[in-house]
Amino acid sequence: xxxxxxxxxxxxxxxxxxxxxxxxxxxxxxxxxxxxxxxxxxxxxxxxxxxxxxxxxxxxxxxxxxxxxxxxxxxxxxxxxxxxxxxxxxxxxxxxxxxxxxxxxxxxxxxxxxxxxxxxxxxxxxxxxxxxxxxxxxxxxxxxxxxxxxxxxxxxxxxxxxxxxxxxxxxxxxxxxxxxxxxxxxxxxxxxxxxxxxxxxxxxxxxxxxxxxxxxxxxxxxxxxxxxxxxxxxxxxxxxxxxxxxxxxxxxxxxxxxxxxxxxxxxxxxxxxxxxxxxxxxxxxxxxxxxxxxxxxxxxxxxxxxxxxxxxxxxxxxxxxxxxxxxxxxxxxxxxxxxxxxxxxxxxxxxxxx
Amino acid sequence: xxxxxxxxxxxxxxxxxxxxxxxxxxxxxxxxxxxxxxxxxxxxxxxxxxxxxxxxxxxxxxxxxxxxxxxxxxxxxxxxxxxxxxxxxxxxxxxxxxxxxxxxxxxxxxxxxxxxxxxxxxxxxxxxxxxxxxxxxxxxxxxxxxxxxxxxxxxxxxxxxxxxxxxxxxxxxxxxxxxxxxxxxxxxxxxxxxxxxxxxxxxxxxxxxxxxxxxxxxxxxxxxxxxxxxxxxxxxxxxxxxxxxxx
Amino acid sequence: xxxxxxxxxxxxxxxxxxxxxxxxxxxxxxxxxxxxxxxxxxxxxxxxxxxxxxxxxxxxxxxxxxxxxxxxxxxxxxxxxxxxxxxxxxxxxxxxxxxxxxxxxxxxxxxxxxxxxxxxxxxxxxxxxxxxxxxxxxxxxxxxxxxxxxxxxxxxxxxxxxxxxxxxxxxxxxxxxxxxxxxxxxxxxxxxxxxxxxxxxxxxxxxxxxxxxxxxxxxxxxxxxxxxxxxxxxxxxxxxxxxxxxxxxxxxxxxxxxxxxxxxxxxxxxxxxxxxxxxxxxxxxxxxxxxxxxxxxxx
Numbered sequence: 001x002x003x004x005x006x007x008x009x010x011x012x013x014x015x016x017x018x019x020x021x022x023x024x025x026x027x028x029x030x031x032x033x034x035x036x037x038x039x040x041x042x043x044x045x046x047x048x049x050x051x052x053x054x055x056x057x058x059x060x061x062x063x064x065x066x067x068x069x070x071x072x073x074x075x076x077x078x079x080x081x082x083x084x085x086x087x088x089x090x091x092x093x094x095x096x097x098x099x100x101x102x103x104x105x106x107x108x109x110x111x112x113x114x115x116x117x118x119x120x121x122x123x124x125x126x127x128x129x130x131x132x133x134x135x136x137x138x139x140x141x142x143x144x145x146x147x148x149x150x151x152x153x154x155x156x157x158x159x160x161x162x163x164x165x166x167x168x169x170x171x172x173x174x175x176x177x178x179x180x181x182x183x184x185x186x187x188x189x190x191x192x193x194x195x196x197x198x199x200x201x202x203x204x205x206x207x208x209x210x211x212x213x214x215x216x217x218x219x220x221x222x223x224x225x226x227x228x229x230x231x232x233x234x235x236x237x238x239x240x241x242x243x244x245x246x247x248x249x250x251x252x253x254x255x256x257x258x259x260x261x262x263x264x265x266x267x268x269x270x271x272x273x274x275x276x277x278x279x280x281x282x283x284x285x286x287x288x289x290x291x292x293x294x295x296x297x298x299x300x301x302x303x304x305x306x307x308x309x310x311x312x313x314x315x316x317x318x319x320x321x322x323x324x325x326x327x328x329x330x331x332x333x334x335x336x337x338x339x340x341x342x343x344x345x346x347x348x349x350x351x352x353x354x
Numbered sequence: 355x356x357x358x359x360x361x362x363x364x365x366x367x368x369x370x371x372x373x374x375x376x377x378x379x380x381x382x383x384x385x386x387x388x389x390x391x392x393x394x395x396x397x398x399x400x401x402x403x404x405x406x407x408x409x410x411x412x413x414x415x416x417x418x419x420x421x422x423x424x425x426x427x428x429x430x431x432x433x434x435x436x437x438x439x440x441x442x443x444x445x446x447x448x449x450x451x452x453x454x455x456x457x458x459x460x461x462x463x464x465x466x467x468x469x470x471x472x473x474x475x476x477x478x479x480x481x482x483x484x485x486x487x488x489x490x491x492x493x494x495x496x497x498x499x500x501x502x503x504x505x506x507x508x509x510x511x512x513x514x515x516x517x518x519x520x521x522x523x524x525x526x527x528x529x530x531x532x533x534x535x536x537x538x539x540x541x542x543x544x545x546x547x548x549x550x551x552x553x554x555x556x557x558x559x560x561x562x563x564x565x566x567x568x569x570x571x572x573x574x575x576x577x578x579x580x581x582x583x584x585x586x587x588x589x590x591x592x593x594x595x596x597x598x599x600x601x
Numbered sequence: 602x603x604x605x606x607x608x609x610x611x612x613x614x615x616x617x618x619x620x621x622x623x624x625x626x627x628x629x630x631x632x633x634x635x636x637x638x639x640x641x642x643x644x645x646x647x648x649x650x651x652x653x654x655x656x657x658x659x660x661x662x663x664x665x666x667x668x669x670x671x672x673x674x675x676x677x678x679x680x681x682x683x684x685x686x687x688x689x690x691x692x693x694x695x696x697x698x699x700x701x702x703x704x705x706x707x708x709x710x711x712x713x714x715x716x717x718x719x720x721x722x723x724x725x726x727x728x729x730x731x732x733x734x735x736x737x738x739x740x741x742x743x744x745x746x747x748x749x750x751x752x753x754x755x756x757x758x759x760x761x762x763x764x765x766x767x768x769x770x771x772x773x774x775x776x777x778x779x780x781x782x783x784x785x786x787x788x789x790x791x792x793x794x795x796x797x798x799x800x801x802x803x804x805x806x807x808x809x810x811x812x813x814x815x816x817x818x819x820x821x822x823x824x825x826x827x828x829x830x831x832x833x834x835x836x837x838x839x840x841x842x843x844x845x846x847x848x849x850x851x852x853x854x855x856x857x858x859x860x861x862x863x864x865x866x867x868x869x870x871x872x873x874x875x876x877x878x879x880x881x882x883x884x885x886x887x888x889x890x891x892x893x894x895x896x897x898x899x900x
Contacts, residue, residue, distance in 0.1 A: 056703045058710075126886045129893065133646050133702050134885055137836055140648075141881035144829070148875030159871075199471040203448065203456040210445035217405065217443075218516055219431030219460040225468065261714065261826075268707065277447070305718040312711030317696050320704055337449065338494050409895055 017183055021176045030175030032294065034247060037182035039270060039290045041240045043282030044189055046267035048233040051276030052197065053226065054209030055128065059139030060237060061264035062146045063116040065257035067238025068245035069156050070115050071108030072164045075246075078104050098170040109242035116238030117231045124227040131212070140260070147258030162251040178247045185243065189236045194279055196232065205229050209277070265312065273315050275324030284323050358383040358552050359404070359435070359520055364413035366396075366403050373399040375576045376413070381520065386546050386553040388567030390560075390587070392597055395573040397556045398440060401522050405437045406430045417520070432461050434519035440528065440556075442505045446498030450489055450508055453497050454480030457512035480515060487511045487541065503530040507538070514545060520552040521545075527562050535559070539566055564588065572596065604867050613744045618862040624751040626858020627758040628820070630851045631813035632831055633838035634765070635806035641844040642782040642802045643698055645705045649689075649713035651831030653807045656716060657682050657814020658823035659724050665731040671819050672733065675757055678811035686807025690800045698799055713828065720825040730822045754816040761812060766847060778802055782845070830874055837881050840888065 020026055020033060042064075049055040079100055096104065123142070130138055151159045167174055196202055204225045207215040215222055245251050255262075266289065274285020292311070296304040321329055328335045357380035366374040373396045381387045391397050403410045406427040415422040417435050425433075445453050455472050458480075484490045487507040492500065497508060506529060513521055526542065527535050539562060545551050557563040563570065564584040571581040574596040580587060587593055608614055632654050639645050660681045661674025689712060697705040735749035769775035781788040781798045789795050813831075817823060838857055842849035860880070865873040 056706075126889070127882070129889050130885055133706055134840075134889075136703065136706055137646065137833070138882055138885045140829075141833055141878040144833075145875050145878035145882065148872065148878065152869070152871050152875070196469065199469060200456070200467060201469050203452050204468070206448050206452070207445045207456045210447050211443050213427075214439075214443040214445065215456075216427045217431055217437060218457050218512070219428050219436075220456070221460060221463050221468075222428065224463070228468065261717075265710065265714065272707070302722065303718075306715060306722065309711050309713075309715030309718055312714065313693055313708055316704055316707045316711060317693060320700075332496075336494055337496060337499075339492050340494070 014187055017187075018180075021179055027175070030173075030179045031247075032290075034175070034178040034182045036287065036290045037179075037186040038240060038244060039266070039286040040186050040283050041182070041189055041236060042263060042267040043270035043274065043286040043289075044186075044193060045233045045237045045240075047271040047276055047282045048193065048205075048229050050268060051271055051278070051281070052202065052209065053205040053229050054212075055226070056136045056268070057139040058136055058260065058264055058268070059142035059146075060233060060267060061143045061258055061260050063120065063234035063237040064241035064244070064263065065146060065150065065253075066116050066119060066234075067109065067112035067241030068251055068257045069150065069162070070112030070238070071105065071242030072162050072245050072251055073156060074108035074111055075101075075104035075165055076162075078107065096165050096168055098168045101165060101168050101171065104165065105242070105246060109239050112242045113235050113238040116234040120230040120234035121227055124230040125223070128223065128226040128230060143258060143260040143264055147254040147260065150253035150258060157251070157253075159253065161253060161256075162245075164246045164249055164251065166249070167246070174247070178243065181243050182240070182247075185236070185239055190283070192232070192236075197279060201225065201228070206277075269312050269315060272320065272322050275322030275326070275328070278322075278324040278328070281322050281324040288323070356383055357381060358418055359554065360414075360416045361400070361404065362414040362416070364400070364403055364415060365411045366399055366408070367411055372576050374403065374410075377573070377576075377578050379571050379578065379581065381552060381554050382569075384546070384550060384552055385569065386542070386555065386567050388563040388570035388584075389554065389556045389573065390558070390563060390570060390593075391573035391579070395596075396576040397573055398524060399576075400573070401437055401524055401556065404522065405435060428460075431516070432459075434517070435522070436513050436516055436518035436520070437522035438509050438513055438524055438526065440524040442502065442509050442529075444497040444505050444508050444512070447496060449496055450484055450493045450500075451477065451480055453508060453512055454483060454515050457515040459517050483511045483514050484508075486514070488537070503534065506530055510538075510541075514549065514551075517549075518551055520554065523553060523555045525556055525558060527557065527559050535562060542566060560588075608866070613741060614866075615863075616741070617745045618866055619859055620745065620747055621751070622859030622862035623855045624747075624755050624858070625820070625862065626855040627755045627851070628813050628816045629831070629834050629838060629858055630854035631758055631761060631809050631816075633835040633842070633854050634762075634847060634850050635809040636832075636835040637839045637842070637844050637850055638778075638802060638809075639806050640839060642778055643694075643799050644702070645694070645698065645709070646702070646836065647806070648706055648709040648832055649716060649828075650709075650806075650810060650835050651828030651833075652713050652716040652720075653682055653686070653810035653828075654814040654817060654831045655720065655823050655825065655828040656685065657811030658818035659720060659814075660811065661815040661818045662724070662729055662731050662823070665818075670734075671731040671815065672753070674731070674815040674818070675812050678815040679808040680811075682811025682814075683804045683808035685811075686804035687800055689807070690803040694803055695796065695799065713832070717825050717828060724825065726825055728822045728824045729818070731818045733819045748820070751820050754820050757812070757816060761809070762847060762851065765809075774798075774801055827874075830877055833877055833881050837877075837884055840884060 021030055026033070046057065046060055049057050049060070079096065127135065127138055127142070150156060156162055167177055171177055204215070204220055207220065208222055208225065212222060241257070248256060251257050270285040270289045271282045272285065273289055274283065275281030293308070296307050300307050319326070359381040361377055361379050363376045363378055364374055365372070365376050377400060389397050389400070402408055404415050404422065406422060406425055410423055413423070417430070417433055420433060422430050422435070445456070448456070455476060458476055481490060481493065484493050487510060489504060489507060489511065492504070497505060500508060506526065510526060527538060530538060542553060543566065546553050555563065555567065557566070567584060569581065570584055570587045572579045572587060572593050579596055580590045580593050582590065632650055636647060636650050639647050657678035660678040661671050664674050664677060665671045693708055693712065697708050733750040735753065738747045738749060738752070739745070740747065769779060777788070777793045777798050778801065780791070780793060781795050785795050788798070814823070834857060838850060838853040842853040861873060861877065864876040868876060
């Protein structure tokens with residue numbers, strides 16, 4: 001497909017996504033759709049490192065949790081003292097005016113994202129020096145350690161969790177509000193990543209994936225690229241987490257915020273299912289996974305998690321290329337891998353600057 | 355001619371094995387220098403020591419007056435000292451043009467250049483260099499789908515893209531179709547003459563190295579055995595013995 | 602940190618913690634040695650390692666609930682897990698042996714989740730343990746107590762360790778495993794059926810974990826979802842000790858056991874798991890820092 005055609009397709013898709021809440025049949029499912037955008041954000045942000053850079057992280061969930069807690073804490077501390085809040089949250093939920101709610105949410109998500117970037121930069125400078133399975137297992141440890149830490153820290157509610165303020169009535173129903181919030185986030189994240197992958201950043205992290213030692217030997221600032229990649233990933237995950245806390249209202253440290261065995265693994269699975277290291281793979285993978293999962297939850301009550309473990313094994317062992325990766329392997333020409341025989345160029349001067 | 359790269363008494367051991375024993379040599383600016391020796395004589399180890407793949411036990415490596423033995427590989431590469439590998443290393447899942455684009459010099463990578471799109475002149479230069487090594491028609495293929503010889507050529511082109519001052523080539527003709535070897539020698543010489551890149555070449559093919567280098571060093575058992583012009587080396591008794599295993 | 606003062610004022614507590622830690626650590630050594638075995642022979646990092654431990658615990662618990670003394674659980678759990686390991690190898694692992702490392706990590710992660718959920722469905726999510734009925738030994742005027750079952754567990758580990766060393770030195774299968782670890786291709790050329798060797802290695806590893814699990818359920822507690830902590834402990838021990846050196850593995854395991862007991866006492870028991878995972882991050886970073894001085898990285 002050529003440039004303008006592609007552009008038209010993107011615009012059409014986005015417009016269609018924005019119109020979904022207006023279709024009466026779909027209106028009861030808006031929360032499920034909001035979850036779908038969250039899943040897509042999970043898979044896309046995981047793929048920055050896991051797919052494009054070859055650093056398979058099991059610890060990205062840390063940024064999700066950090067964003068969630070930071071947002072909730074800002075929302076709480078902006079308008080309440082901790083004791084007041086505990087009382088209010090115990091019975092009713094905190095009631096805020098729309099302006100208060102939006103200010104808290106915005107400031108909270110902003111500071112959460114900032115905090116996540118700082119954490120990614122600091123941790124990244126050390127952890128991103130590890131390669132291969134050492135990196136994978138170190139990040140696994142990181143994710144679980146973060147959850148354990150949050151479960152013991154009283155300021156953020158420790159093991160009993162934290163409650164976020166309710167969406168004020170003036171802002172409408174929960175469904176459409178969070179549907180649009182996550183949709184906008186997902187669209188922005190997709191656009192930013194698409195732009196980044198198309199330039200020097202994208203090729204640099206691809207080069208690190210294919211052969212980091214060679215990239216080093218070419219003088220690439222690998223550490224810098226790796227850290228920026230983790231920061232980008234952490235930034236969007238923290239924003240997602242901040243909004244997600246408000247969507248689910250109750251933040252449990254290990255089951256919601258730092259939910260390594262569920263969200264943390266799903267991100268990996270979704271990206272692989274769709275095709276890791278591709279632009280559309282994570283989006284497609286997340287969509288397929290979300291639908292499958294809803295079916296599991298509906299028809300396999302009690303055994304859905306068993307089925308999920310089985311699904312991971314099957315996908316990884318039998319379908320490691322993923323949907324888009326498989327298509328690419330099958331029809332490489334459709335992805336621009338062509339020989340144009342006979343193409344000859346006029347020899348131009350090759351003088352380097354030095 | 356002044357020396358651009360100086361190796362002084364470099365020693366490198368792996369456990370008890372002495373891979374390089376007090377090697378000293380110098381590469382003059384603008385020259386093509388050869389490095390030969392039987393298998394296991396420590397040639398690649400010396401390359402690894404020069405570009406910082408591992409620490410050296412003692413000695414000094416200087417490039418344009420800068421001491422390299424404490425620097426790390428990317429820093430050395432950014433000084434303009436680059437190497438290629440015997441077991442060709444390219445970015446397999448990326449196509450040839452992308453391989454070339456990302457090989458551009460990384461001397462002044464700021465935050466802005468990291469996040470930019472490639473300006474047309476970089477793509478232009480990448481494609482010109484692909485044409486230079488005869489890979490232009492295959493520029494959209496993934497590098498891993500190329501034949502071994504073509505990958506070798508791609509790696510050479512990537513090295514040129516990086517605009518090195520000095521290039522260390524580890525067996526550039528190994529695995530390349532004999533009919534292409536003459537063309538490659540010609541390109542190496544042009545890279546040296548037209549772009550002014552100093553070349554330091556490990557080579558097993560005697561015809562190639564005698565044809566290419568102005569001065570040759572010979573290693574055996576980790577020691578510097580002899581050095582001289584191609585003619586001197588060809589007639590050196592010790593070199594012949596080393597290759598035939600008479601000791 | 603209030604507990605630090607207790608330690609300083611009553612040093613005898615340190616002895617108590619140390620003994621408990623060393624005895625617990627000896628159990629970690631079993632699972633860790635299994636992980637080193639898999640890593641060295643098959644180049645696989647098995648995330649489901651800890652879940653075999655827990656599964657071994659549940660096998661023992663089942664015997665115990667049927668009125669059999671849990672010490673019989675050690676051989677039975679080892680046998681059951683040997684069969685489970687063999688089956689898992691035949692079903693999944695043989696497909697990922699020669700592939701990208703991450704594929705095997707993720708595949709075993711999937712197996713881990715699968716086993717956890719199955720155990721949760723079958724045995725329930727409660728914390729459980731099996732009472733051995735053995736008493737306590739009192740030392741230093743009863744200031745230090747050591748439960749006899751922990752000493753028995755320690756003895757079991759020693760016996761299993763000696764048996765392993767003999768197995769690898771003397772038996773044909775043991776030698777074939779060592780040969781495959783050094784060079785699988787050469788081993789194949791020499792007529793060794795490496796597929797069988799791999800199956801045997803994987804099953805043997807599961808059996809070791811099963812035995813460890815039987816000891817865990819008698820000396821400590823089990824729960825379907827705490828397997829990952831044993832995986833991480835094993836990984837950490839192997840990273841510190843290196844592959845294929847049983848003495849170093851035991852030393853590192855004992856050290857980790859002791860460190861955990863002290864950390865749990867000083868930070869509070871609720872941070873013990875957090876400590877294990879945090880320690881992993883620290884150990885990896887420190888190792889990498891030292892390697893960087895050598896112009897190398899952990900990979």
